[in-house]
Amino acid sequence: MFSNIKVISFDADDTLWVNEPYYRETEAAFCELLTKFHPEKFVNTELLKTELKNLELYGYGAKGFILSLIETALKISDHKISQESIGEIISLGKQLQNKPLILLDGVEEILDYLKTKNYKLIVATKGDLLDQERKLRKSNLEKYFHHIEVMSDKKPENYRSLLNHLDINPEEFIMIGNSLRSDILPILEIGSQAIHIPFHTTWIHETVADDNSQLNNIVKCKSLIELKKMF
């Protein structure tokens, strides 16, 4: 099905292992801390606003997320949130960074399979450098990958530099990931191929509008194991 491919690139968070559900747990605990000021829905809406405002400066990852939690708590409580609760938010952040690494179904089986087919496998992940390195180490998957690229963002230009760096043409590259916004659409834009494997939980910022016309052309798999049929 994909004949010219040399490099198969995997997104990491929610493609190889569980990530977003941990953020949701942290958000739920955060809403609890603010429950005497505002209902959960309002807190989540305000948090998203703060995160998006700070995204250019903080980038993706746990530390920027925690700073945005603290900023939101101060703002929406009119600076009345207790100092103890702020200490609690810092602890929630540390717990988030130390969550266990849980691989998604079939990860090792499919990496093993693709490796024996002589594809070059890489990880292309966005987020905090140290956190992503830590997760990769915990995952025990390092041995499968030729290269790990932690990217500050996943826009077409970021992928173009990655291809440059790997010294390959767009048609030799395929990206596999759970985020339409980060793993699929920018890849199609640069003329590479992509396979979308949806995950049950997605940060709203990573979703795209249903009427996006490009969505019709996207190759989808229900799970990693289905990739076997394609390579």
Place this chain on the structure above:
Amino acid sequence: MFSNIKVISFDADDTLWVNEPYYRETEAAFCELLTKFHPEKFVNTELLKTELKNLELYGYGAKGFILSLIETALKISDHKISQESIGEIISLGKQLQNKPLILLDGVEEILDYLKTKNYKLIVATKGDLLDQERKLRKSNLEKYFHHIEVMSDKKPENYRSLLNHLDINPEEFIMIGNSLRSDILPILEIGSQAIHIPFHTTWIHETVADDNSQLNNIVKCKSLIELKKMF
């Protein structure tokens, strides 16, 4: 003087541009916020303790630093620091990330000179991925460098993977930087060469004990321009 060198690698913060003085400014403003609880010296000592405790989890860079400032403020004020002051710390962090980029003397002249001599120039910097990319963009120095490596740490094993990635031998690599601990000693340990260019302000964690016997073998320059004599 250095005959087999193929790749010259520059540290960035306080080697190519000003960094540490901005952290000192932020620390001074932080001490001001805590002045009614403790004298400056105590605040700085406690801050360093928190930073070192968090280093393995947070890594290097502004966001982890700000989280450590907030944690320290809560701890040493016995949770009595005002919520407004915590908001102020978050603002100090954003100001730190948005400081102007000031090149050190002679940067462009020496990069130009080395480039005409056909060395491959790279940047090997530690810290936050997005912050370092942002600084490099502001610096207008991207055109000189073949490769930018943002590293989560600068231990011998980190440099070994860098050499692997660049596909060169240790004796073909030289590192230039201001930190004995991060840019010089680990480089000597892997059998590469290094040139130390001290900067007037150094974070205490980046210093090494004066009686370290390896310090006798280190090549030093007073400024970047002096490198001309060596290549």
